[in-house]
Amino acid sequence: MQSDPAAMPAPAGPRENRAVLVDVALALVIGWILGAAAQVAHWSGQLAPGRRHGPGPTGNEAGHDWPRWAEGMGQPPPGVPWPALIAAVVILLAVALRRAYPRAAFAGALVGAIGYVAAGAPFPVTLIPLALCGYAVAGREPLLRWLPIGVLVLPLAVAGWWQEAAVGLTEPGPYGVLLITAAVLASATMLALLRRARRDAHDRERREELRQAALGERLRVAREVHDIVGHSLSVISLQAGVALRVLERRPDEAAAALRAIRGSSTSALTELRQTIAAFRDDPGRGPTAPPPGLDRVDELAAALRAAGREVTVERWPDPLGPLPASIELAAFRIVQESLTNVVRHTDRAGAAVLLRRTGDELLVEVADDGPPLAAEPTPGGGLHGMRERAEGAGGTFAARRGERGGWVVSARLPIGEAP
Structure with missing residues (x-):
C-alpha cells in the first residue's frame, strides 16, 4: 500500500531545526537549574515553601535560615534528592519536546512540577518551564483541547503541603502558589494567543494576496485571449461574408477572401500559442516571440x-x-x-x-x-x-x-x- 505524499509531513526547514536546537539547549539549562536548586535545598535542609514535617524545632535549629551542616560539620549531608532529580528530568524533557508535542509537554511539565515540589524542592524555579510549555501549547492547540490539563495546577498548589493536615488547605501558602501559577500561565497564554492571532492574520493576508494575484493572472489571460480571438473571429466573419457575396459572380475575389480567412486564422492561432506559452512557467522552453x-x-x-x-x-x-x-x-x-x-x-x-x-x-x-x-x-x-x-x-x-x-x-x- 503506497502512502499518500500529500499526507506525509513536510521535512523540517532550517528555521525549525534551529528552534529544536534552541529548545534542547534551553531544556538542558533549565534541567541544570532545577537539579542545582534541588541539591541546594537538600544540603540546606530547607523544604518547599510552607512545608513542615510535623512539630519540631524552628529557626536555625530546623535549618530554615542557615544550613545545619554548615554550623560546624563543614560537609553537606550525604545522599542525593533522587525524587526531585527525577521530576527535574521529566520537566527537562517537557521543555525539549514542547514544540513537537505541546499538549503532552504541558501535562508533563505540570506533573514534573508536582513531583518536584512534593519532593521538597523549591517551587519558584518551576515557573519558567511551566510558562514555556504553556506558551507552546497555547500557540499551537485550540484552547478547549488543552485547558482541561490545567486542573493539574490544583495538586501543584498543595504539593508542598502534602504531609500537612488537610494538605495545607487551612494555611495561606497553597492559595498563594495557586494564584502565582495561574497568573504565570495566564500571562504565557495571552502572549501566545496574541502572537497566534497576529500570525493567523498575516497568513490570511498572504493567502488573500496570492488569491488576488492568481485572479489577476487569470483576468490577464482571459483579456489576452478575448482580444486575440474576438478580433480574429470578427475579421474572419467579415471576410466570410464577402466571400459568400461574390462566390458565384466574382470567384477570384471569393478566393482572395478565403485566403485572407486562412491568413487571419493562422495568425490568430500563432499569436494565441505565443500568448499561452508566455504565461507558462517552463524554464526549458525556448525564447518566445x-x-x-x-x-x-x-x-x-x-x-x-x-x-x-x-x-x-x-x-x-x-x-x-x-x-x-x-x-x-x-x-x-x-x-x-x-x-x-x-x-x-x-x-x-x-x-x-x-x-x-x-x-x-x-x-x-x-x-x-x-x-x-x-x-x-x-x-x-x-x-x-x-x-x-x-x-x-x-x-x-x-x-x-x-x-x-x-x-x-x-x-x-x-x-x-x-x-
Whole structure:
C-alpha cells in the first residue's frame, strides 16, 4: 500500500531545526537549574515553601535560615534528592519536546512540577518551564483541547503541603502558589494567543494576496485571449461574408477572401500559442516571440481593408520612436479591440486610427464613421478590457459619441523612459 505524499509531513526547514536546537539547549539549562536548586535545598535542609514535617524545632535549629551542616560539620549531608532529580528530568524533557508535542509537554511539565515540589524542592524555579510549555501549547492547540490539563495546577498548589493536615488547605501558602501559577500561565497564554492571532492574520493576508494575484493572472489571460480571438473571429466573419457575396459572380475575389480567412486564422492561432506559452512557467522552453506592438497596427488595418472596410492609420510623429513594451502592447490591444467593435457593431463603417506622441504621453484614438448613436455607448466586456489595459499602464480611457456620428475611443498612456 503506497502512502499518500500529500499526507506525509513536510521535512523540517532550517528555521525549525534551529528552534529544536534552541529548545534542547534551553531544556538542558533549565534541567541544570532545577537539579542545582534541588541539591541546594537538600544540603540546606530547607523544604518547599510552607512545608513542615510535623512539630519540631524552628529557626536555625530546623535549618530554615542557615544550613545545619554548615554550623560546624563543614560537609553537606550525604545522599542525593533522587525524587526531585527525577521530576527535574521529566520537566527537562517537557521543555525539549514542547514544540513537537505541546499538549503532552504541558501535562508533563505540570506533573514534573508536582513531583518536584512534593519532593521538597523549591517551587519558584518551576515557573519558567511551566510558562514555556504553556506558551507552546497555547500557540499551537485550540484552547478547549488543552485547558482541561490545567486542573493539574490544583495538586501543584498543595504539593508542598502534602504531609500537612488537610494538605495545607487551612494555611495561606497553597492559595498563594495557586494564584502565582495561574497568573504565570495566564500571562504565557495571552502572549501566545496574541502572537497566534497576529500570525493567523498575516497568513490570511498572504493567502488573500496570492488569491488576488492568481485572479489577476487569470483576468490577464482571459483579456489576452478575448482580444486575440474576438478580433480574429470578427475579421474572419467579415471576410466570410464577402466571400459568400461574390462566390458565384466574382470567384477570384471569393478566393482572395478565403485566403485572407486562412491568413487571419493562422495568425490568430500563432499569436494565441505565443500568448499561452508566455504565461507558462517552463524554464526549458525556448525564447518566445515578443508581444505585438504598434508596428502591427498596419496589419490590422490591412485585414479590414481586405474585407471591404476603409481604415486609415495616422502616426504623429512618424515614426513614433522607441516606446516601452508594456505601453506598446496596451496601445496595440486597445486599437485591436476598437477595430473589432467597429466590425461587430456596424455594417459598413470605416475607422480612423490616430497614434500621437506628445512629450511623455501617447494618445491612442480610434474613431468610426458609423451612424450617430442615440445614447452613450453601454460599457461591455470590450470596453472594460480596454479601460483595464489603459489604467493598468497608468493611463486613462474614454469612450464617447463622435461629433459626426459613430463613436470615439481614446486612451492616454504615460510613456516614461523607453528601454
